[in-house]
Amino acid sequence: MTIAQFKDLCMDASDVAAQARFWQQALGAPLVELDGGDARLDPAAGRPAGEAIWVNGVPEPRTGDTRVHLSLRLDEPDPRGLLRAGARLVAEPGDRPWWALADPEGNEFRAFPPLTVEPGPGPAFALVTDCRAAPELAGWWAAIVGGTVTRDEETASITGAHGFPWERWLFSPVPTPKTVKNRLHWDVQLTGPEPGALLAAGATMLRERDEQLGWWVLADPEGNEFCAFPPR
Template sequence: MIPEDLIKATRPMVQFDGLSLDVLDPGAQAAFWQAALGGGALRQEGPGRLRIDRIPRRPDAEILRLRQVRNLPPDGARVHVDLRLATQEPHALADAGAKLVRSPGDEPWYVLADPEGNEFCAFPTVDDRPPGVFELVVKCESARDLARWWSVVLGGRVEEEGAAVSVIGAPEFPWDFMVFDPVPDPRPVRNRLHWHVTLRDETPKDLIAYGARLISGPDTDEDGWLLEDPEGNRFHARAAGRV
């Protein structure tokens, strides 16, 4: 039998389990993001809670939960997705309700906002790679430190490209990169977009010992514990084996 300490040393602390977006109107936001993501089954998870998953020909963990809230904090896009377009221009996203924030210029991508003002980046097609989300971007003060922290938590390895630092190859992470992009200022308000993980163990004690901060939980619903990483990015963690 493999010793438990060795198993923990060679397995990530958690598995990535999709994203969660705070919204005012779950139905309208679901319609937009189904179009933006290229489909996906929609199901009710509870009052004011919808979930988009099982997107055709996409990774299993490409999940988007929509959680209704009464008030939204300002959106500074501190956490956002980047996606590849199927064409050179984002006409399909505009038709679905996206607003143009910035056209390509010195930076060769569009910045768009969904109907509730959540910004994301859209890259014109340049090769035969499929359209859709390809990275999750986290703006933070210390990109190297936070990337290394999440590489231990999720697995994978760290790669640097200029000032940005990425985690790649994490088991169950659905996209090419989890990018940590340095910015000079601390995060002023909570992120609208955050993520979920499934714990290796029954409680998040190892995560807390490693530097995560417990905010609340466990909840009675599937969200489990609410935690923050060392720079205050919130994420939900549920116990191993819980569906």
């Protein structure tokens, strides 16, 4: 039995409107403007609920590297559509088969060329998490949300995690430790009433659930923040 299931993503933004409009166009996702100035990108028709992305306004600007991002599959030969929508080109394909781009907030992400076989179900196909120890962190999250871990020479990935809406959750090794709060984080829905099993597995409590906050804020063994919600 798993401890939780994947729920959705949350994205910090200094300019919620610009960030939400960009990702609306990049993902083809319906945009819902929320009270208080935040926004939500709902899954496209027929897509899993876990594709929802909450865009939350924060006062602090982006600093540090982008350690969590989505990888997109283009439906045209190059990323000109993303550039028109507001992305910035960081690097052309070289030894790696993707374009490195940055969204309006400066968060880098990858755009891959179209598939030569049957197109996939949507633009986003992977959630990527940079980390120091990819196999260990992938194994830790698979123990939390289920799924199968596979490894290659550099990376580790999870497929089939409960509630996870994309093809795979990729863990990519980087030499530097995490030093600042991630601008993109994921939420999970607990299978039990309390996050005790998460803490026993090695998570760290950052903020307790209380009358003002309806969820717990925790960090995984590499310090990646995530929110844990009680069962529905």
